[in-house]
Amino acid sequence: MPGHIAIIGAGIVGITTAIELRARGHDVTVIGRDAPGSRRDASFGNAGWLSPGSVVPMSTPGMWRKVPQYLLDPRGPLTIRPSVLPAIAPWLLRFTFAGATERRARRIAAALSPFLRDAAARHATLAARIGAPELIVQDGLLIPYRDRAAYEADAFAWSLRRENGVNWTLLEGEALRSASPGLSTDYTLGAFLPDGGHCANPGGYVAALAAHATRQGVVFHAATLGRVRARAGMWILDCGARQIACDQVVVAAGLNSGRLARRFGDRIPLVAERGYHVQTTTPMPTFGVPVMPGDLKIGVTPMQGGLRAAGQVEFAPRWRRPSRARAEIVRACLKIAVPDVGDASVTSWMGSRPSTPDCLPAIGPSRRAPGVFYATGHGHLGLVSAPLTAELIADMIDGRPPGIDVQPYDPGRFKRLLV
Ligand SMILES: Cc1cc2nc3c(=O)[nH]c(=O)nc-3n(C[C@H](O)[C@H](O)[C@H](O)COP(=O)(O)OP(=O)(O)OC[C@H]3O[C@@H](n4cnc5c(N)ncnc54)[C@H](O)[C@@H]3O)c2cc1C
Incomplete structure (x- = not known):
């Protein structure tokens, strides 16, 4: 059933996830500390590489x-x-x-591969959809x-x-x-x-994606996430002067996701x-x-x-x-x-x-907080990995089986001493 989903983070991962969820009929609110495409975000200044070779x-x-x-x-x-x-x-x-x-490195490479394989083509499709194919x-x-x-x-x-x-x-x-x-x-x-391919303006791309998301009905709210509470099957998020009630939360706040995870009882190092x-x-x-x-x-x-x-x-x-x-x-x-x-x-x-310490993103549901999902920890590969991350999160929220084995990205894996 479509519901109201709050996404914490307006970087490349949060925005692509918002677009995917909105396209599937959900009401989506994105909460970001700064405007999408801000210089403060990693998504602004990366090298723009969309490389299948980044499996190493x-x-x-x-x-x-x-x-x-x-x-x-x-x-x-x-x-x-x-x-x-x-x-x-x-x-x-x-x-x-x-x-x-070598065995461990091979396992990481195989788990990174689905994000990278056809990423340039996926981004090209997305850029064309938002009317900015030149990016x-x-x-x-x-x-x-x-x-x-x-x-x-x-x-x-x-x-x-x-x-x-x-x-x-x-x-x-x-x-x-x-x-x-x-x-x-x-x-x-x-x-x-x-x-392989590249993005010709990573900050501009995030801003253009956000403009498209707004036209599709995604609501943006500029605020730093405050207190979070569960009440009657909903999550209540304090965002500056406002409170936002939602059915599900996606934490896509880049580096700050580790700190935010602690508020939901999880540990992502x-x-x-x-x-x-x-x-x-x-x-x-x-x-x-x-x-x-x-x-x-x-x-x-x-x-x-x-x-x-x-x-x-x-x-x-x-x-x-x-x-x-x-x-x-x-x-x-x-x-x-x-x-x-x-x-x-x-x-x-x-x-x-x-x-993350194992070079793999954390994508999936919280172990502790029902209705909370993580889309974070992409390290050197957040731009290239964003489209598949968005699709996986949307599949998980919709209860559809994801097309790949998502166990390597389980946000709960960091409980083990050595991941
Ligand atoms: C020098 C460099 C080169 C890179 N080159 C590449 C490359 O070529 N290809 C590639 O794929 N990747 C590359 N990367 C990595 C890539 O840039 C990151 O993995 C990616 O940008 C992470 O995106 P994100 O959306 O998770 O985080 P961010 O872009 O950092 O966005 C985080 C969002 O969360 C919001 N936020 C944070 N805390 C809060 C809070 N408390 N409340 C509300 N909102 C909050 C912020 O406002 C922001 O909107 C590079 C990175 C660097 C630094």
């Missing part, structure tokens, strides 16, 4: 051996502020364990390497991609140059993923993996397809407003301001990958990826 988990066998090298390298992709270490140590241990063996570009993606030896050193990652049906072709010489004319000639080999982007203030129309150089650990994406480079993982306390040094590293890496950028003026941004 962040936690992989032997990763811990690379950590000291990353931490000591002043241009490295990882930093851990000492003051945050005691709080996140259990998460880090679980994270390291999650992909510690999703299906030109493919390129992972370049300096030489064949570097590509072969990534053999495990490519074996995970092969096992999960990812297609790619290797480009060299002229073919590589014409796929990405802006890329440094120091890269001599590239794996081209034809089924989310940690902020802070990331940075820099973006040139003018576009580079001749750049070519997005690239993710294997050595630099940044994604470089041609956006509507400029060329964006995104990357870095920083573990830091919430109160700590964005680090200029981290943004500078991304900028330096961009100059290495795309020498033509030179000293072009750039804007910079920091956002928090909502990350």
Whole structure:
């Protein structure tokens, strides 16, 4: 039976879920701290990648051996502020364990695969439906390497991609140059993923999706969620001066979902993996397809407003301001990958990826609170994963069997000592 559903969170996950539920006949209210597309949300500043190749988990066998090298390298992709270490140590241990063996990493890759497989096509359909087809570009993606030896050193990652049906072709010489004319000639080999795509303006996409949702009858309410109470089979949510009564609640509040889960008696251990982007203030129309150089650990994406480079993982306390040094590293890496950028003026941004310790999202019903669902914990993959997440949540609320095995995403799995 259609009912009234409140979604906490107006990022890419909350909005796509709202559109799906509204299309199935539910009354939907979205509660968001800020307007959809806000700079404060992770959904604003991501790299825009819609990559089937992202099945490779962040936690992989032997990763811990690379950590000291990353931490000591002043241009490295990882930093851990000492003051945050005691709080996140259990998460880090679980994270390291999650992909510690090839078998475990394979299991994560297989569980990520359904979200990524046809994500570019799903987003293209969605963008066309909302009247903004230009926001999703299906030109493919390129992972370049300096030489064949570097590509072969990534053999495990490519074996995970092969096992999960990812297609790619290797480009060299002229073919590589014409796929990405802006890329440094120091890269001599590239794996081209034809089924990948990108979003050309992630913040604008969320805002456009929200405008479409409003036209379809979704109600937006700008407020921070306050007290929650169950009364007579309904949930009563305090939202600023208003109280919202609803049959079901979907918690899709990005990083804050972990805190909100505690109000419903659940435990979802989310940690902020802070990331940075820099973006040139003018576009580079001749750049070519997005690239993710294997050595630099940044994604470089041609956006509507400029060329964006995104990357870095920083573990830091919430109160700590964005680090200029981290943004500078991304900028330096961009100059290495795309020498033509030179000293072009750039804007910079920091956002928090909502990350679980096992690299998988938390999608499903609460163990404790009837009528409460979670759609969160997407870490590095929230944009690409949003359409399938929305569909799974809508299936669960409607009592339809989801088309895939959803057990790996069970929000209740974190009760076990090691996930
Ligand atoms: C540098 C970087 C690069 C990335 N690149 C990619 C990429 O290329 N591809 C990809 O798929 N993913 C990428 N990601 C990850 C992706 O951006 C995130 O996984 C995704 O945006 C998470 O979306 P979300 O809707 O869960 O959270 P958010 O976008 O953070 O939205 C959270 C929402 O919850 C609301 N909220 C929070 N607390 C409350 C509260 N108490 N009350 C009411 N509302 C509340 C906020 O207002 C907001 O609307 C990247 C992330 C970063 C940082």
